Amino acid sequence: MTVHLSFLLILTGLTGVHSVTTVSKVSVKAGDSITIPCLYGPKYMNHVKYLCKGYHWSSCSYAVKTNQPRSSGKFSISDDKNQRIFTVTIKDLTNTDTDYWCVVEINGGADDGQYFHLSVTTDTPSLSVDHQEITGFIGESINISCYYRNSGESRWCRLGMNCVTGSSGSIDGTSVTISATVSNVFTVTMSRLKTESSGWYYCVKGELQMPVHVNVTERPTTKQTKAASLSMTEKISLQVHWFIFFNRSLSDMAVHLKIIFILIGVTGVHSVNTVSKVSVKAGDSITIPCLYGPQYMNHVKYLCKGSHWSSCSYAVKTNQPRSSGKFSISDDKKQRIFTMTIKDLTNTDTDYWCVVEINGGADDGQNFHLSVTTDTPSLSVDHLEITGFIGESINISCYYSNSGEKRWCRLGMNCVTGSSGSIDGTSVTISATVPNVFTVTMSGLKTESSGWYYCVKGELQMPVHVTVTEKPTTTTLATRGSTTLSPIDSNPVIPERSASIHLKSLIIPLSVLIFIVIVSLFIWFMMKKHKRSNAKSSTKTMAEDGVTYCNVGYKRETSDQRSHAESDMDVMYSTVVTINKQTAKRVEAQHNDVTYSTLAPTKSVN
Numbered sequence: 001m002t003v004h005l006s007f008l009l010i011l012t013g014l015t016g017v018h019s020v021t022t023v024s025k026v027s028v029k030a031g032d033s034i035t036i037p038c039l040y041g042p043k044y045m046n047h048v049k050y051l052c053k054g055y056h057w058s059s060c061s062y063a064v065k066t067n068q069p070r071s072s073g074k075f076s077i078s079d080d081k082n083q084r085i086f087t088v089t090i091k092d093l094t095n096t097d098t099d100y101w102c103v104v105e106i107n108g109g110a111d112d113g114q115y116f117h118l119s120v121t122t123d124t125p126s127l128s129v130d131h132q133e134i135t136g137f138i139g140e141s142i143n144i145s146c147y148y149r150n151s152g153e154s155r156w157c158r159l160g161m162n163c164v165t166g167s168s169g170s171i172d173g174t175s176v177t178i179s180a181t182v183s184n185v186f187t188v189t190m191s192r193l194k195t196e197s198s199g200w201y202y203c204v205k206g207e208l209q210m211p212v213h214v215n216v217t218e219r220p221t222t223k224q225t226k227a228a229s230l231s232m233t234e235k236i237s238l239q240v241h242w243f244i245f246f247n248r249s250l251s252d253m254a255v256h257l258k259i260i261f262i263l264i265g266v267t268g269v270h271s272v273n274t275v276s277k278v279s280v281k282a283g284d285s286i287t288i289p290c291l292y293g294p295q296y297m298n299h300v301k302y303l304c305k306g307s308h309w310s311s312c313s314y315a316v317k318t319n320q321p322r323s324s325g326k327f328s329i330s331d332d333k334k335q336r337i338f339t340m341t342i343k344d345l346t347n348t349d350t351d352y353w354c355v356v357e358i359n360g361g362a363d364d365g366q367n368f369h370l371s372v373t374t375d376t377p378s379l380s381v382d383h384l385e386i387t388g389f390i391g392e393s394i395n396i397s398c399y400y401s402n403s404g405e406k407r408w409c410r411l412g413m414n415c416v417t418g419s420s421g422s423i424d425g426t427s428v429t430i431s432a433t434v435p436n437v438f439t440v441t442m443s444g445l446k447t448e449s450s451g452w453y454y455c456v457k458g459e460l461q462m463p464v465h466v467t468v469t470e471k472p473t474t475t476t477l478a479t480r481g482s483t484t485l486s487p488i489d490s491n492p493v494i495p496e497r498s499a500s501i502h503l504k505s506l507i508i509p510l511s512v513l514i515f516i517v518i519v520s521l522f523i524w525f526m527m528k529k530h531k532r533s534n535a536k537s538s539t540k541t542m543a544e545d546g547v548t549y550c551n552v553g554y555k556r557e558t559s560d561q562r563s564h565a566e567s568d569m570d571v572m573y574s575t576v577v578t579i580n581k582q583t584a585k586r587v588e589a590q591h592n593d594v595t596y597s598t599l600a601p602t603k604s605v606n
Contacts, residue, residue, distance in 0.1 A: 019424045020044075020114040021160045021414030022102045023202055023209040025405065027125035028118050033091045035132055036116060037200040037211055038102030039160040039414075040084055044112070049079055049086040052101040057113065057420065060101055064088065085159070085200055095120045112425070115418050119208075126150040127208040134212060136193045137219035144188040144203070144212055152206020152404065153459035154178060155276065156188045159200040159211070161412065162273030162291070166367050168309055172196060172271045172293075173364060190214070206458065207405035272296075272366040273412045274354045275454055275461040279377035280370050285343045287384055288368060289452040289463055290354030291412040292336055296364070300357040301331055301338040307351035309365065315352070316340065337411070337452060347372050371460075378402040379460040386464060388445050389471035396440040396455070396464055404458020406430060408440045411452040411463070424448060442466070 021039040028034045040049070048067050054060030064075035066086065079086040090097055097120060103113035119126070126149045136142035146154070156176055157163035164176040175191040186205075190197065193216045202211045273291040280286045292301070300319050306312030316327035318338065331338040342349055349372060355365035371378070379400045388394035398406075408428055409415035416428040427443040438457075442449065445468045454461045 019414050019422065020102050020104055020112055022114050022116050023159075023211055024115075024407065024415060024417040025117045025119060025208055026210060027127050027208050028093050028120055029125050030093055030095065030120050030122050032093055033089060034093065034118065035087050035089045035211065035213075036100075036102070037085050037087050037159055037213070038114065039200070040086065040104050040112075042084060044104045045081050045084065047107075048105040049077065050103050050105060051075060051077060051088040051090075052103050052113065053099070054101070055099040057101065057115070060099075063090075063100070065105075083199060090118075093118065093120050112422060114414060114416075115421060117417075124149065125210075127203060127205045127210045129203060129210050129212055132212055133215070135215045135217065136190070136197075138193055138195060138216060140193055140219070141189055141191045142193065142214065144190075144201075146186050146188065146203035146205065146210065148184055148186070148203075148205040148208075150206050150208060152208075153204070153277065154180065154186045155204035157202055157204055157209075159202065160414070162271055162366055163204065163276060164366075165276040166307070166369070169366055170271070170364055171201075272354050272356055272364055274366050274368050275411075275463055276367075277369045277371060277460055278462060279379050279460050280345050280372055281377050282345055282347065282372050282374050284345055285341060286345065286370065287339050287341045287463065287465075288352070288354070289337050289339050289411055289465070290366065291452075292338065292356055292364075294336060296356045297333050297336065299359075301329065302355050302357060303327060303329060303340045303342075304353040304355050304365065305351070306353070307367075309353065309367070312351075312353050317357075335451060342370075345370065345372050376401065377462075379455060379457045379462045381455060381462050381464055384464055385467070387467045387469065388442070388449075390445055390447060390468060392445055392471070393441055393443045394445065394466065396442075396453075398438050398440065398455035398457065398462065400436055400438070400457040400460075402458050402460060404460075405456070406432070406438045407456035409454055409456055409461075411454065415456065423453075 019041055022036060026034060026036070038049070040047075048065055050065035051063040052060035053063045064077045066077055066079050074091050076089045076091075077086060086102070088100075088102065090100075098118050099115070100118070101113040101115050103111050105111050124147075128147050130145060134142055134144060144156075146156075148154075153165060155163045155165050156171075156178060158171045162171060164171060164178060166178070168175070168177045170176060171190075174193060174197045177189045177191070178186055179189070180186040186203075188203070195216055198214060198216045200211055200213050202209045271293050274288060278286060278288070290301070292299075300317055302317035303315040304312035305315045316329045318329055318331050326343050328341045328343075329338060338354070340352075340354070342352075350370050351367065352370070353365040353367045355363050357363050376399075379398065379402065381396060381398055386394055386396060396408075398408075405417060407415045407417050408423075408430060410423045414423060416423060416430065418430070420427070420429045422428060423442075426445060426449045429441045429443070430438055431441070432438040438455075440455070447468055450466060450468045452463055452465050454463045
């Protein structure tokens with residue numbers, strides 16, 4: 001029974017999100033402490049988590065584990081199963097505290113982990129905040145100041161979700177603005193806070209991140225204020241009961257239903273996530289993926305053009321997908337990703353927003369920037385669409401001319417930095433053997449590996465769609481025509497095409513070919529037979545045409561019968577028949593074709 005249960009647990013574990021997400025590089029001061037958050041999938045909720053010290057995954061050593069949380073004074077660990085985040089705190093930092101792994105222990109399988117690097121300095125860190133823990137109140141705002149000394153793009157991100165770049169945006173339904181009025185400081189303001197806004201966020205400047213925990217709660221109030229708050233709830237409840245008891249009009253019912261739906265709509269994931277900055281060439285096309293929360297599945301999505309949220313204009317919408325030849329849009333509700341394609345790019349195609357339309361409320365969107373150039377883009381790939389097969393590997397080459405950290409990320413999930421890691425249970429390695437190119441290899445592909453990923457170099461990203469399907473099991477000829485493993489093939493095979501379709505495509509032409517051969521052989525045989533028949537008929541006709549038949553009889557008379565004439569002669573009878581034949585078929589002789597001849601001796605007169 002234990003074996004069967006283990007087998008069932010393994011099968012069950014194949015579904016869901018299997019990944020660990022954390023920050024990649026943090027600047028810290030020697031002697032200080034740092035807390036690092038690590039997000040994990042729901043299937044890992046009851047697993048043991050631990051911190052592993054060392055640069056290489058294969059040789060790192062345990063530092064602290066959740067089932068032994070106080071094993072060391074230098075390290076501590078805690079697991080928030082509601083948020084699905086375990087945090088590790090490292091104290092008294094030294095220059096040896098550089099390389100670590102957030103790891104989930106997998107019984108009976110390979111552990112799942114994510115690497116992060118600590119850049120320990122004796123000076124002021126290159127990116128820092130005043131406090132890693134900030135508290136705000138529902139409906140109000142908070143400010144986070146991010147101090148930096150390095151260069152690169154400024155961003156504010158939520159762990160495992162989207163980032164805000166530029167001056168404004170939203171994360172999980174919470175408005176975010178970024179301002180930089182003071183040199184070497186950018187300030188993040190989160191407005192209209194909700195309970196769901198609580199969680200781990202991080203400042204980003206260039207290749208560095210600094211995690212910050214935001215805790216949103218109700219503002220402490222007096223009894224009178226609480227009573228007023230409760231009275232509002234009671235008013236709604238009393239209105240509902242009043243409606244039921246007194247059978248109010250349908251218009252009142254509609255108002256109450258709206259209130260109920262608004263209250264229900266507060267819960268759930270309300271966010272849009274996309275890439276932030278993409279380098280493209282003028283005249284080319286680009287496809288941008290936008291991930292949205294499950295509550296937005298049946299909402300209208302659209303592309304909005306403009307740098308400012310308040311003044312951007314509609315470009316294309318999912319309920320009007322063909323409104324423009326320059327723009328197109330499609331919505332994959334299974335992946336919860338809508339994609340937008342922009343063609344014939346010009347230097348005016350720079351600022352856009354992925355937006356979800358909210359009926360009766362403010363729309364939710366995320367901005368992205370296109371850096372249009374007439375030269376080679378600063379970050380590019382061979383193809384935006386790549387197909388691979390289950391259990392095999394694919395390679396993606398990312399070409400760059402800018403500087404910054406290299407990463408490979410899945411949209412809305414974690415990133416792999418360094419030389420190796422995993423995304424959603426798929427192994428990822430990053431190599432850079434050729435200048436200005438880093439190659440991503442995804443191994444052990446699964447159907448769940450299908451989705452949108454992106455190369456990252458510095459502040460630039462380049463989206464790539466990966467489709468994983470079963471390898472066709474047809475003949476060698478059919479396989480050559482359909483196998484696509486690398487991005488060199490610009491027309492990858494359609495995943496749904498099965499082996500039976502390949503066989504049918506071969507049977508039809510083969511049947512036609514066989515039929516043509518049979519008909520050709522039959523015609524050749526008949527012609528040959530006809531030719532032989534004509535030759536034989538001609539020979540027989542030439543042999544039998546114009547033949548004369550002759551019957552000759554000779555009769556000698558005896559001495560008694562001889563006449564007394566001295567010159568007795570014998571008598572000869574002759575019959576000659578001439579038959580003219582025109583065909584090989586014999587016909588009866590006609591009277592005009594017969595010559596009768598009679599020869600008789602005559603007596604000579606003395």
